[in-house]
Amino acid sequence: MQAWIVKTLGFAILVGSIMALIDKSGGIDGFVDFMQNRAKVISSAKSALLLSYMIGVVIFIESSITSLIAGAVGRPFCARYKIPQAKLAFVCDSTSAPISSIIVLNAWGALLLGLISTQITQGVIEANAIDLLIDSIFYNFYAMSALAVTFIAVWFNIDIGPMKHSKYIAVDAKIDLPNPQSMYYMLLPILLMVFFVFVYLYITGDGNILKGSGSSAIFYTVLTTLVFTLFYYVGKKNMTLKTWSKTTVKGAKNLLPIAAILLFAFAIGEVTSELGTGQYLASLASENLSIYLTAAVIFLLSSLISFSTGTSWGTFSIMIPIAVPMAVAMDADVALAIGAVISGGIFGDHCSPISDTTIISSMASECEVIEHVKTQLPYALISGLIALLLFLLVAFISN
Known part of the structure; x- marks a missing residue:
């Protein structure tokens, strides 16, 4: 197993x-x-x-972290202002993956960089992996439209579809905290993670952040942060060493299923590559598909796969080895094709009831999964339609 895969799973x-x-x-x-x-x-x-939205935008380290923190912070306010949990889940879900896929100094960047690098090492395309990844971010139209649609919906209190009928469901929530702990127990570890990602990118890139190893940076960052919490929490007598140890193990166990999904996703991507699926579809596409429709078709296909499998990361692993050869064979914009894969992966993930981010956002907001899927779907479809039109427009202009 390649080192970057091990580090991504460890992260x-x-x-x-x-x-x-x-x-x-x-x-x-x-x-x-x-x-x-x-x-x-x-x-x-x-x-x-808006506070949960801003948390979702600022904390771009990992989509699960974004959803969990935004949901945890937003729950007490839901109780105070009788905000439907479905709205909070919508905000958590619609900021987590989109922002993580735009600011790629995280595991998303490590995964995408690895998949793009594989296409380069296999001789499918000659390019710099980091430059190609950065270029593809500008074509991540679904993530951009989802963030914009979510902000507009919150700012103007726009309820469409099932969201009109969503209600706040009373649950046990801590609204008034008589002796709250310091907020720095949350802020310092998060700020440290953001800071050390840049530090380790600088170190692994020999002084050039853009050439740093994304997988190594995020792995060493979480290790550093974990050690920091040991000295900080135990040293401040916030918790005992035994409590710290038990909590560390319990938290790791909670994300083992997600790590397993990633492992299988990597395996699927490798099998797809070995079978030459990308080259086969590329040959078919070059004969039967207009270059103007390439990005839109890749977006729709990625959306379907992501919706069916419930994983955007698995979709990336399947579709990038397909999309890159398609774009090369048709002399289309490779960065646009990768952007279409990323956008489609997130769009299908947002609509899927078996998605990990859907489930985590629902759990963090104390909302039923099906309720969250139904209420979020209209907003996701609007964002998806905007992205589809943009892929058609950009493909037409660039060609």
Whole structure:
């Protein structure tokens, strides 16, 4: 198994430990108390949802982290302002994967960089993997449209489809916290993760961040953050060493299923590549598909695969070895084709009831999965339609 795959899987597991430790420390409760009672930033349902939206945008380390933190912070405000949990789940889900796929200094970037590098090493295309990845971000139309549609829906309180009928369901929630812990128990580990991603990209790139190893950077970052929480939480007597150890193991176990999904996704991608599926479809496409429709077709195909499998990462592993040879054979824009894969993977993932981000966003918001899927679907379809039109337009202009 390649080193970057091992590091990506290690990151996916250890992120669970860090999230469990932050939750156990009481830092999230402290942050809620500060925003609500001290800074008095939150004064309405709109401002509460905007806070979760901003958290979703700022915390781009990993989509699961984004959903969990945005949901954990937003839940008490849902109780105070009677915000339907479905709305919070929609905000969590519609910011997590899109922002993680746009700011790719995370596991998403490591995965995509690895898949693109594989196409280069196999001689499918001659290019710089990092440059190609950066170029493809500008064509990630679904992620951009989803972020815009979500913001507009929150700002103007636009409810469409089943969201019109969603109601707040009373649950046990901590609204008033008599002795909250410091919010820095949450903020410092998160800020440290963001900071050390850049540090390790600089180190692994021999002084050039853009040439750094994404998989190594994120893996070493979570290890560093984990060690930091040990000294910080135990040293501050926030928790005992035994509690820290148990919480670390429990958090890692919680994300083992997601790590397993990633492992199988990598395997599927490798099998697809070995079978030459990409080259076969590329030969068919070059004869039967117009160059103007290439990006749109890749987007729709990626959406279908992602919806059916429930994993955007698995879709990337399947579709990038297909899309890149298709684009090369048809002399189309390779970065546009990769952007279509990324967009389609996220779009199908948002619509799928078996998606990990769908389930995590529902869990973090205390919303039923089916309720979340039904209420989010109209917004996702609007964003998907915008992305499809943009792929058609850009393909027409560029060719």
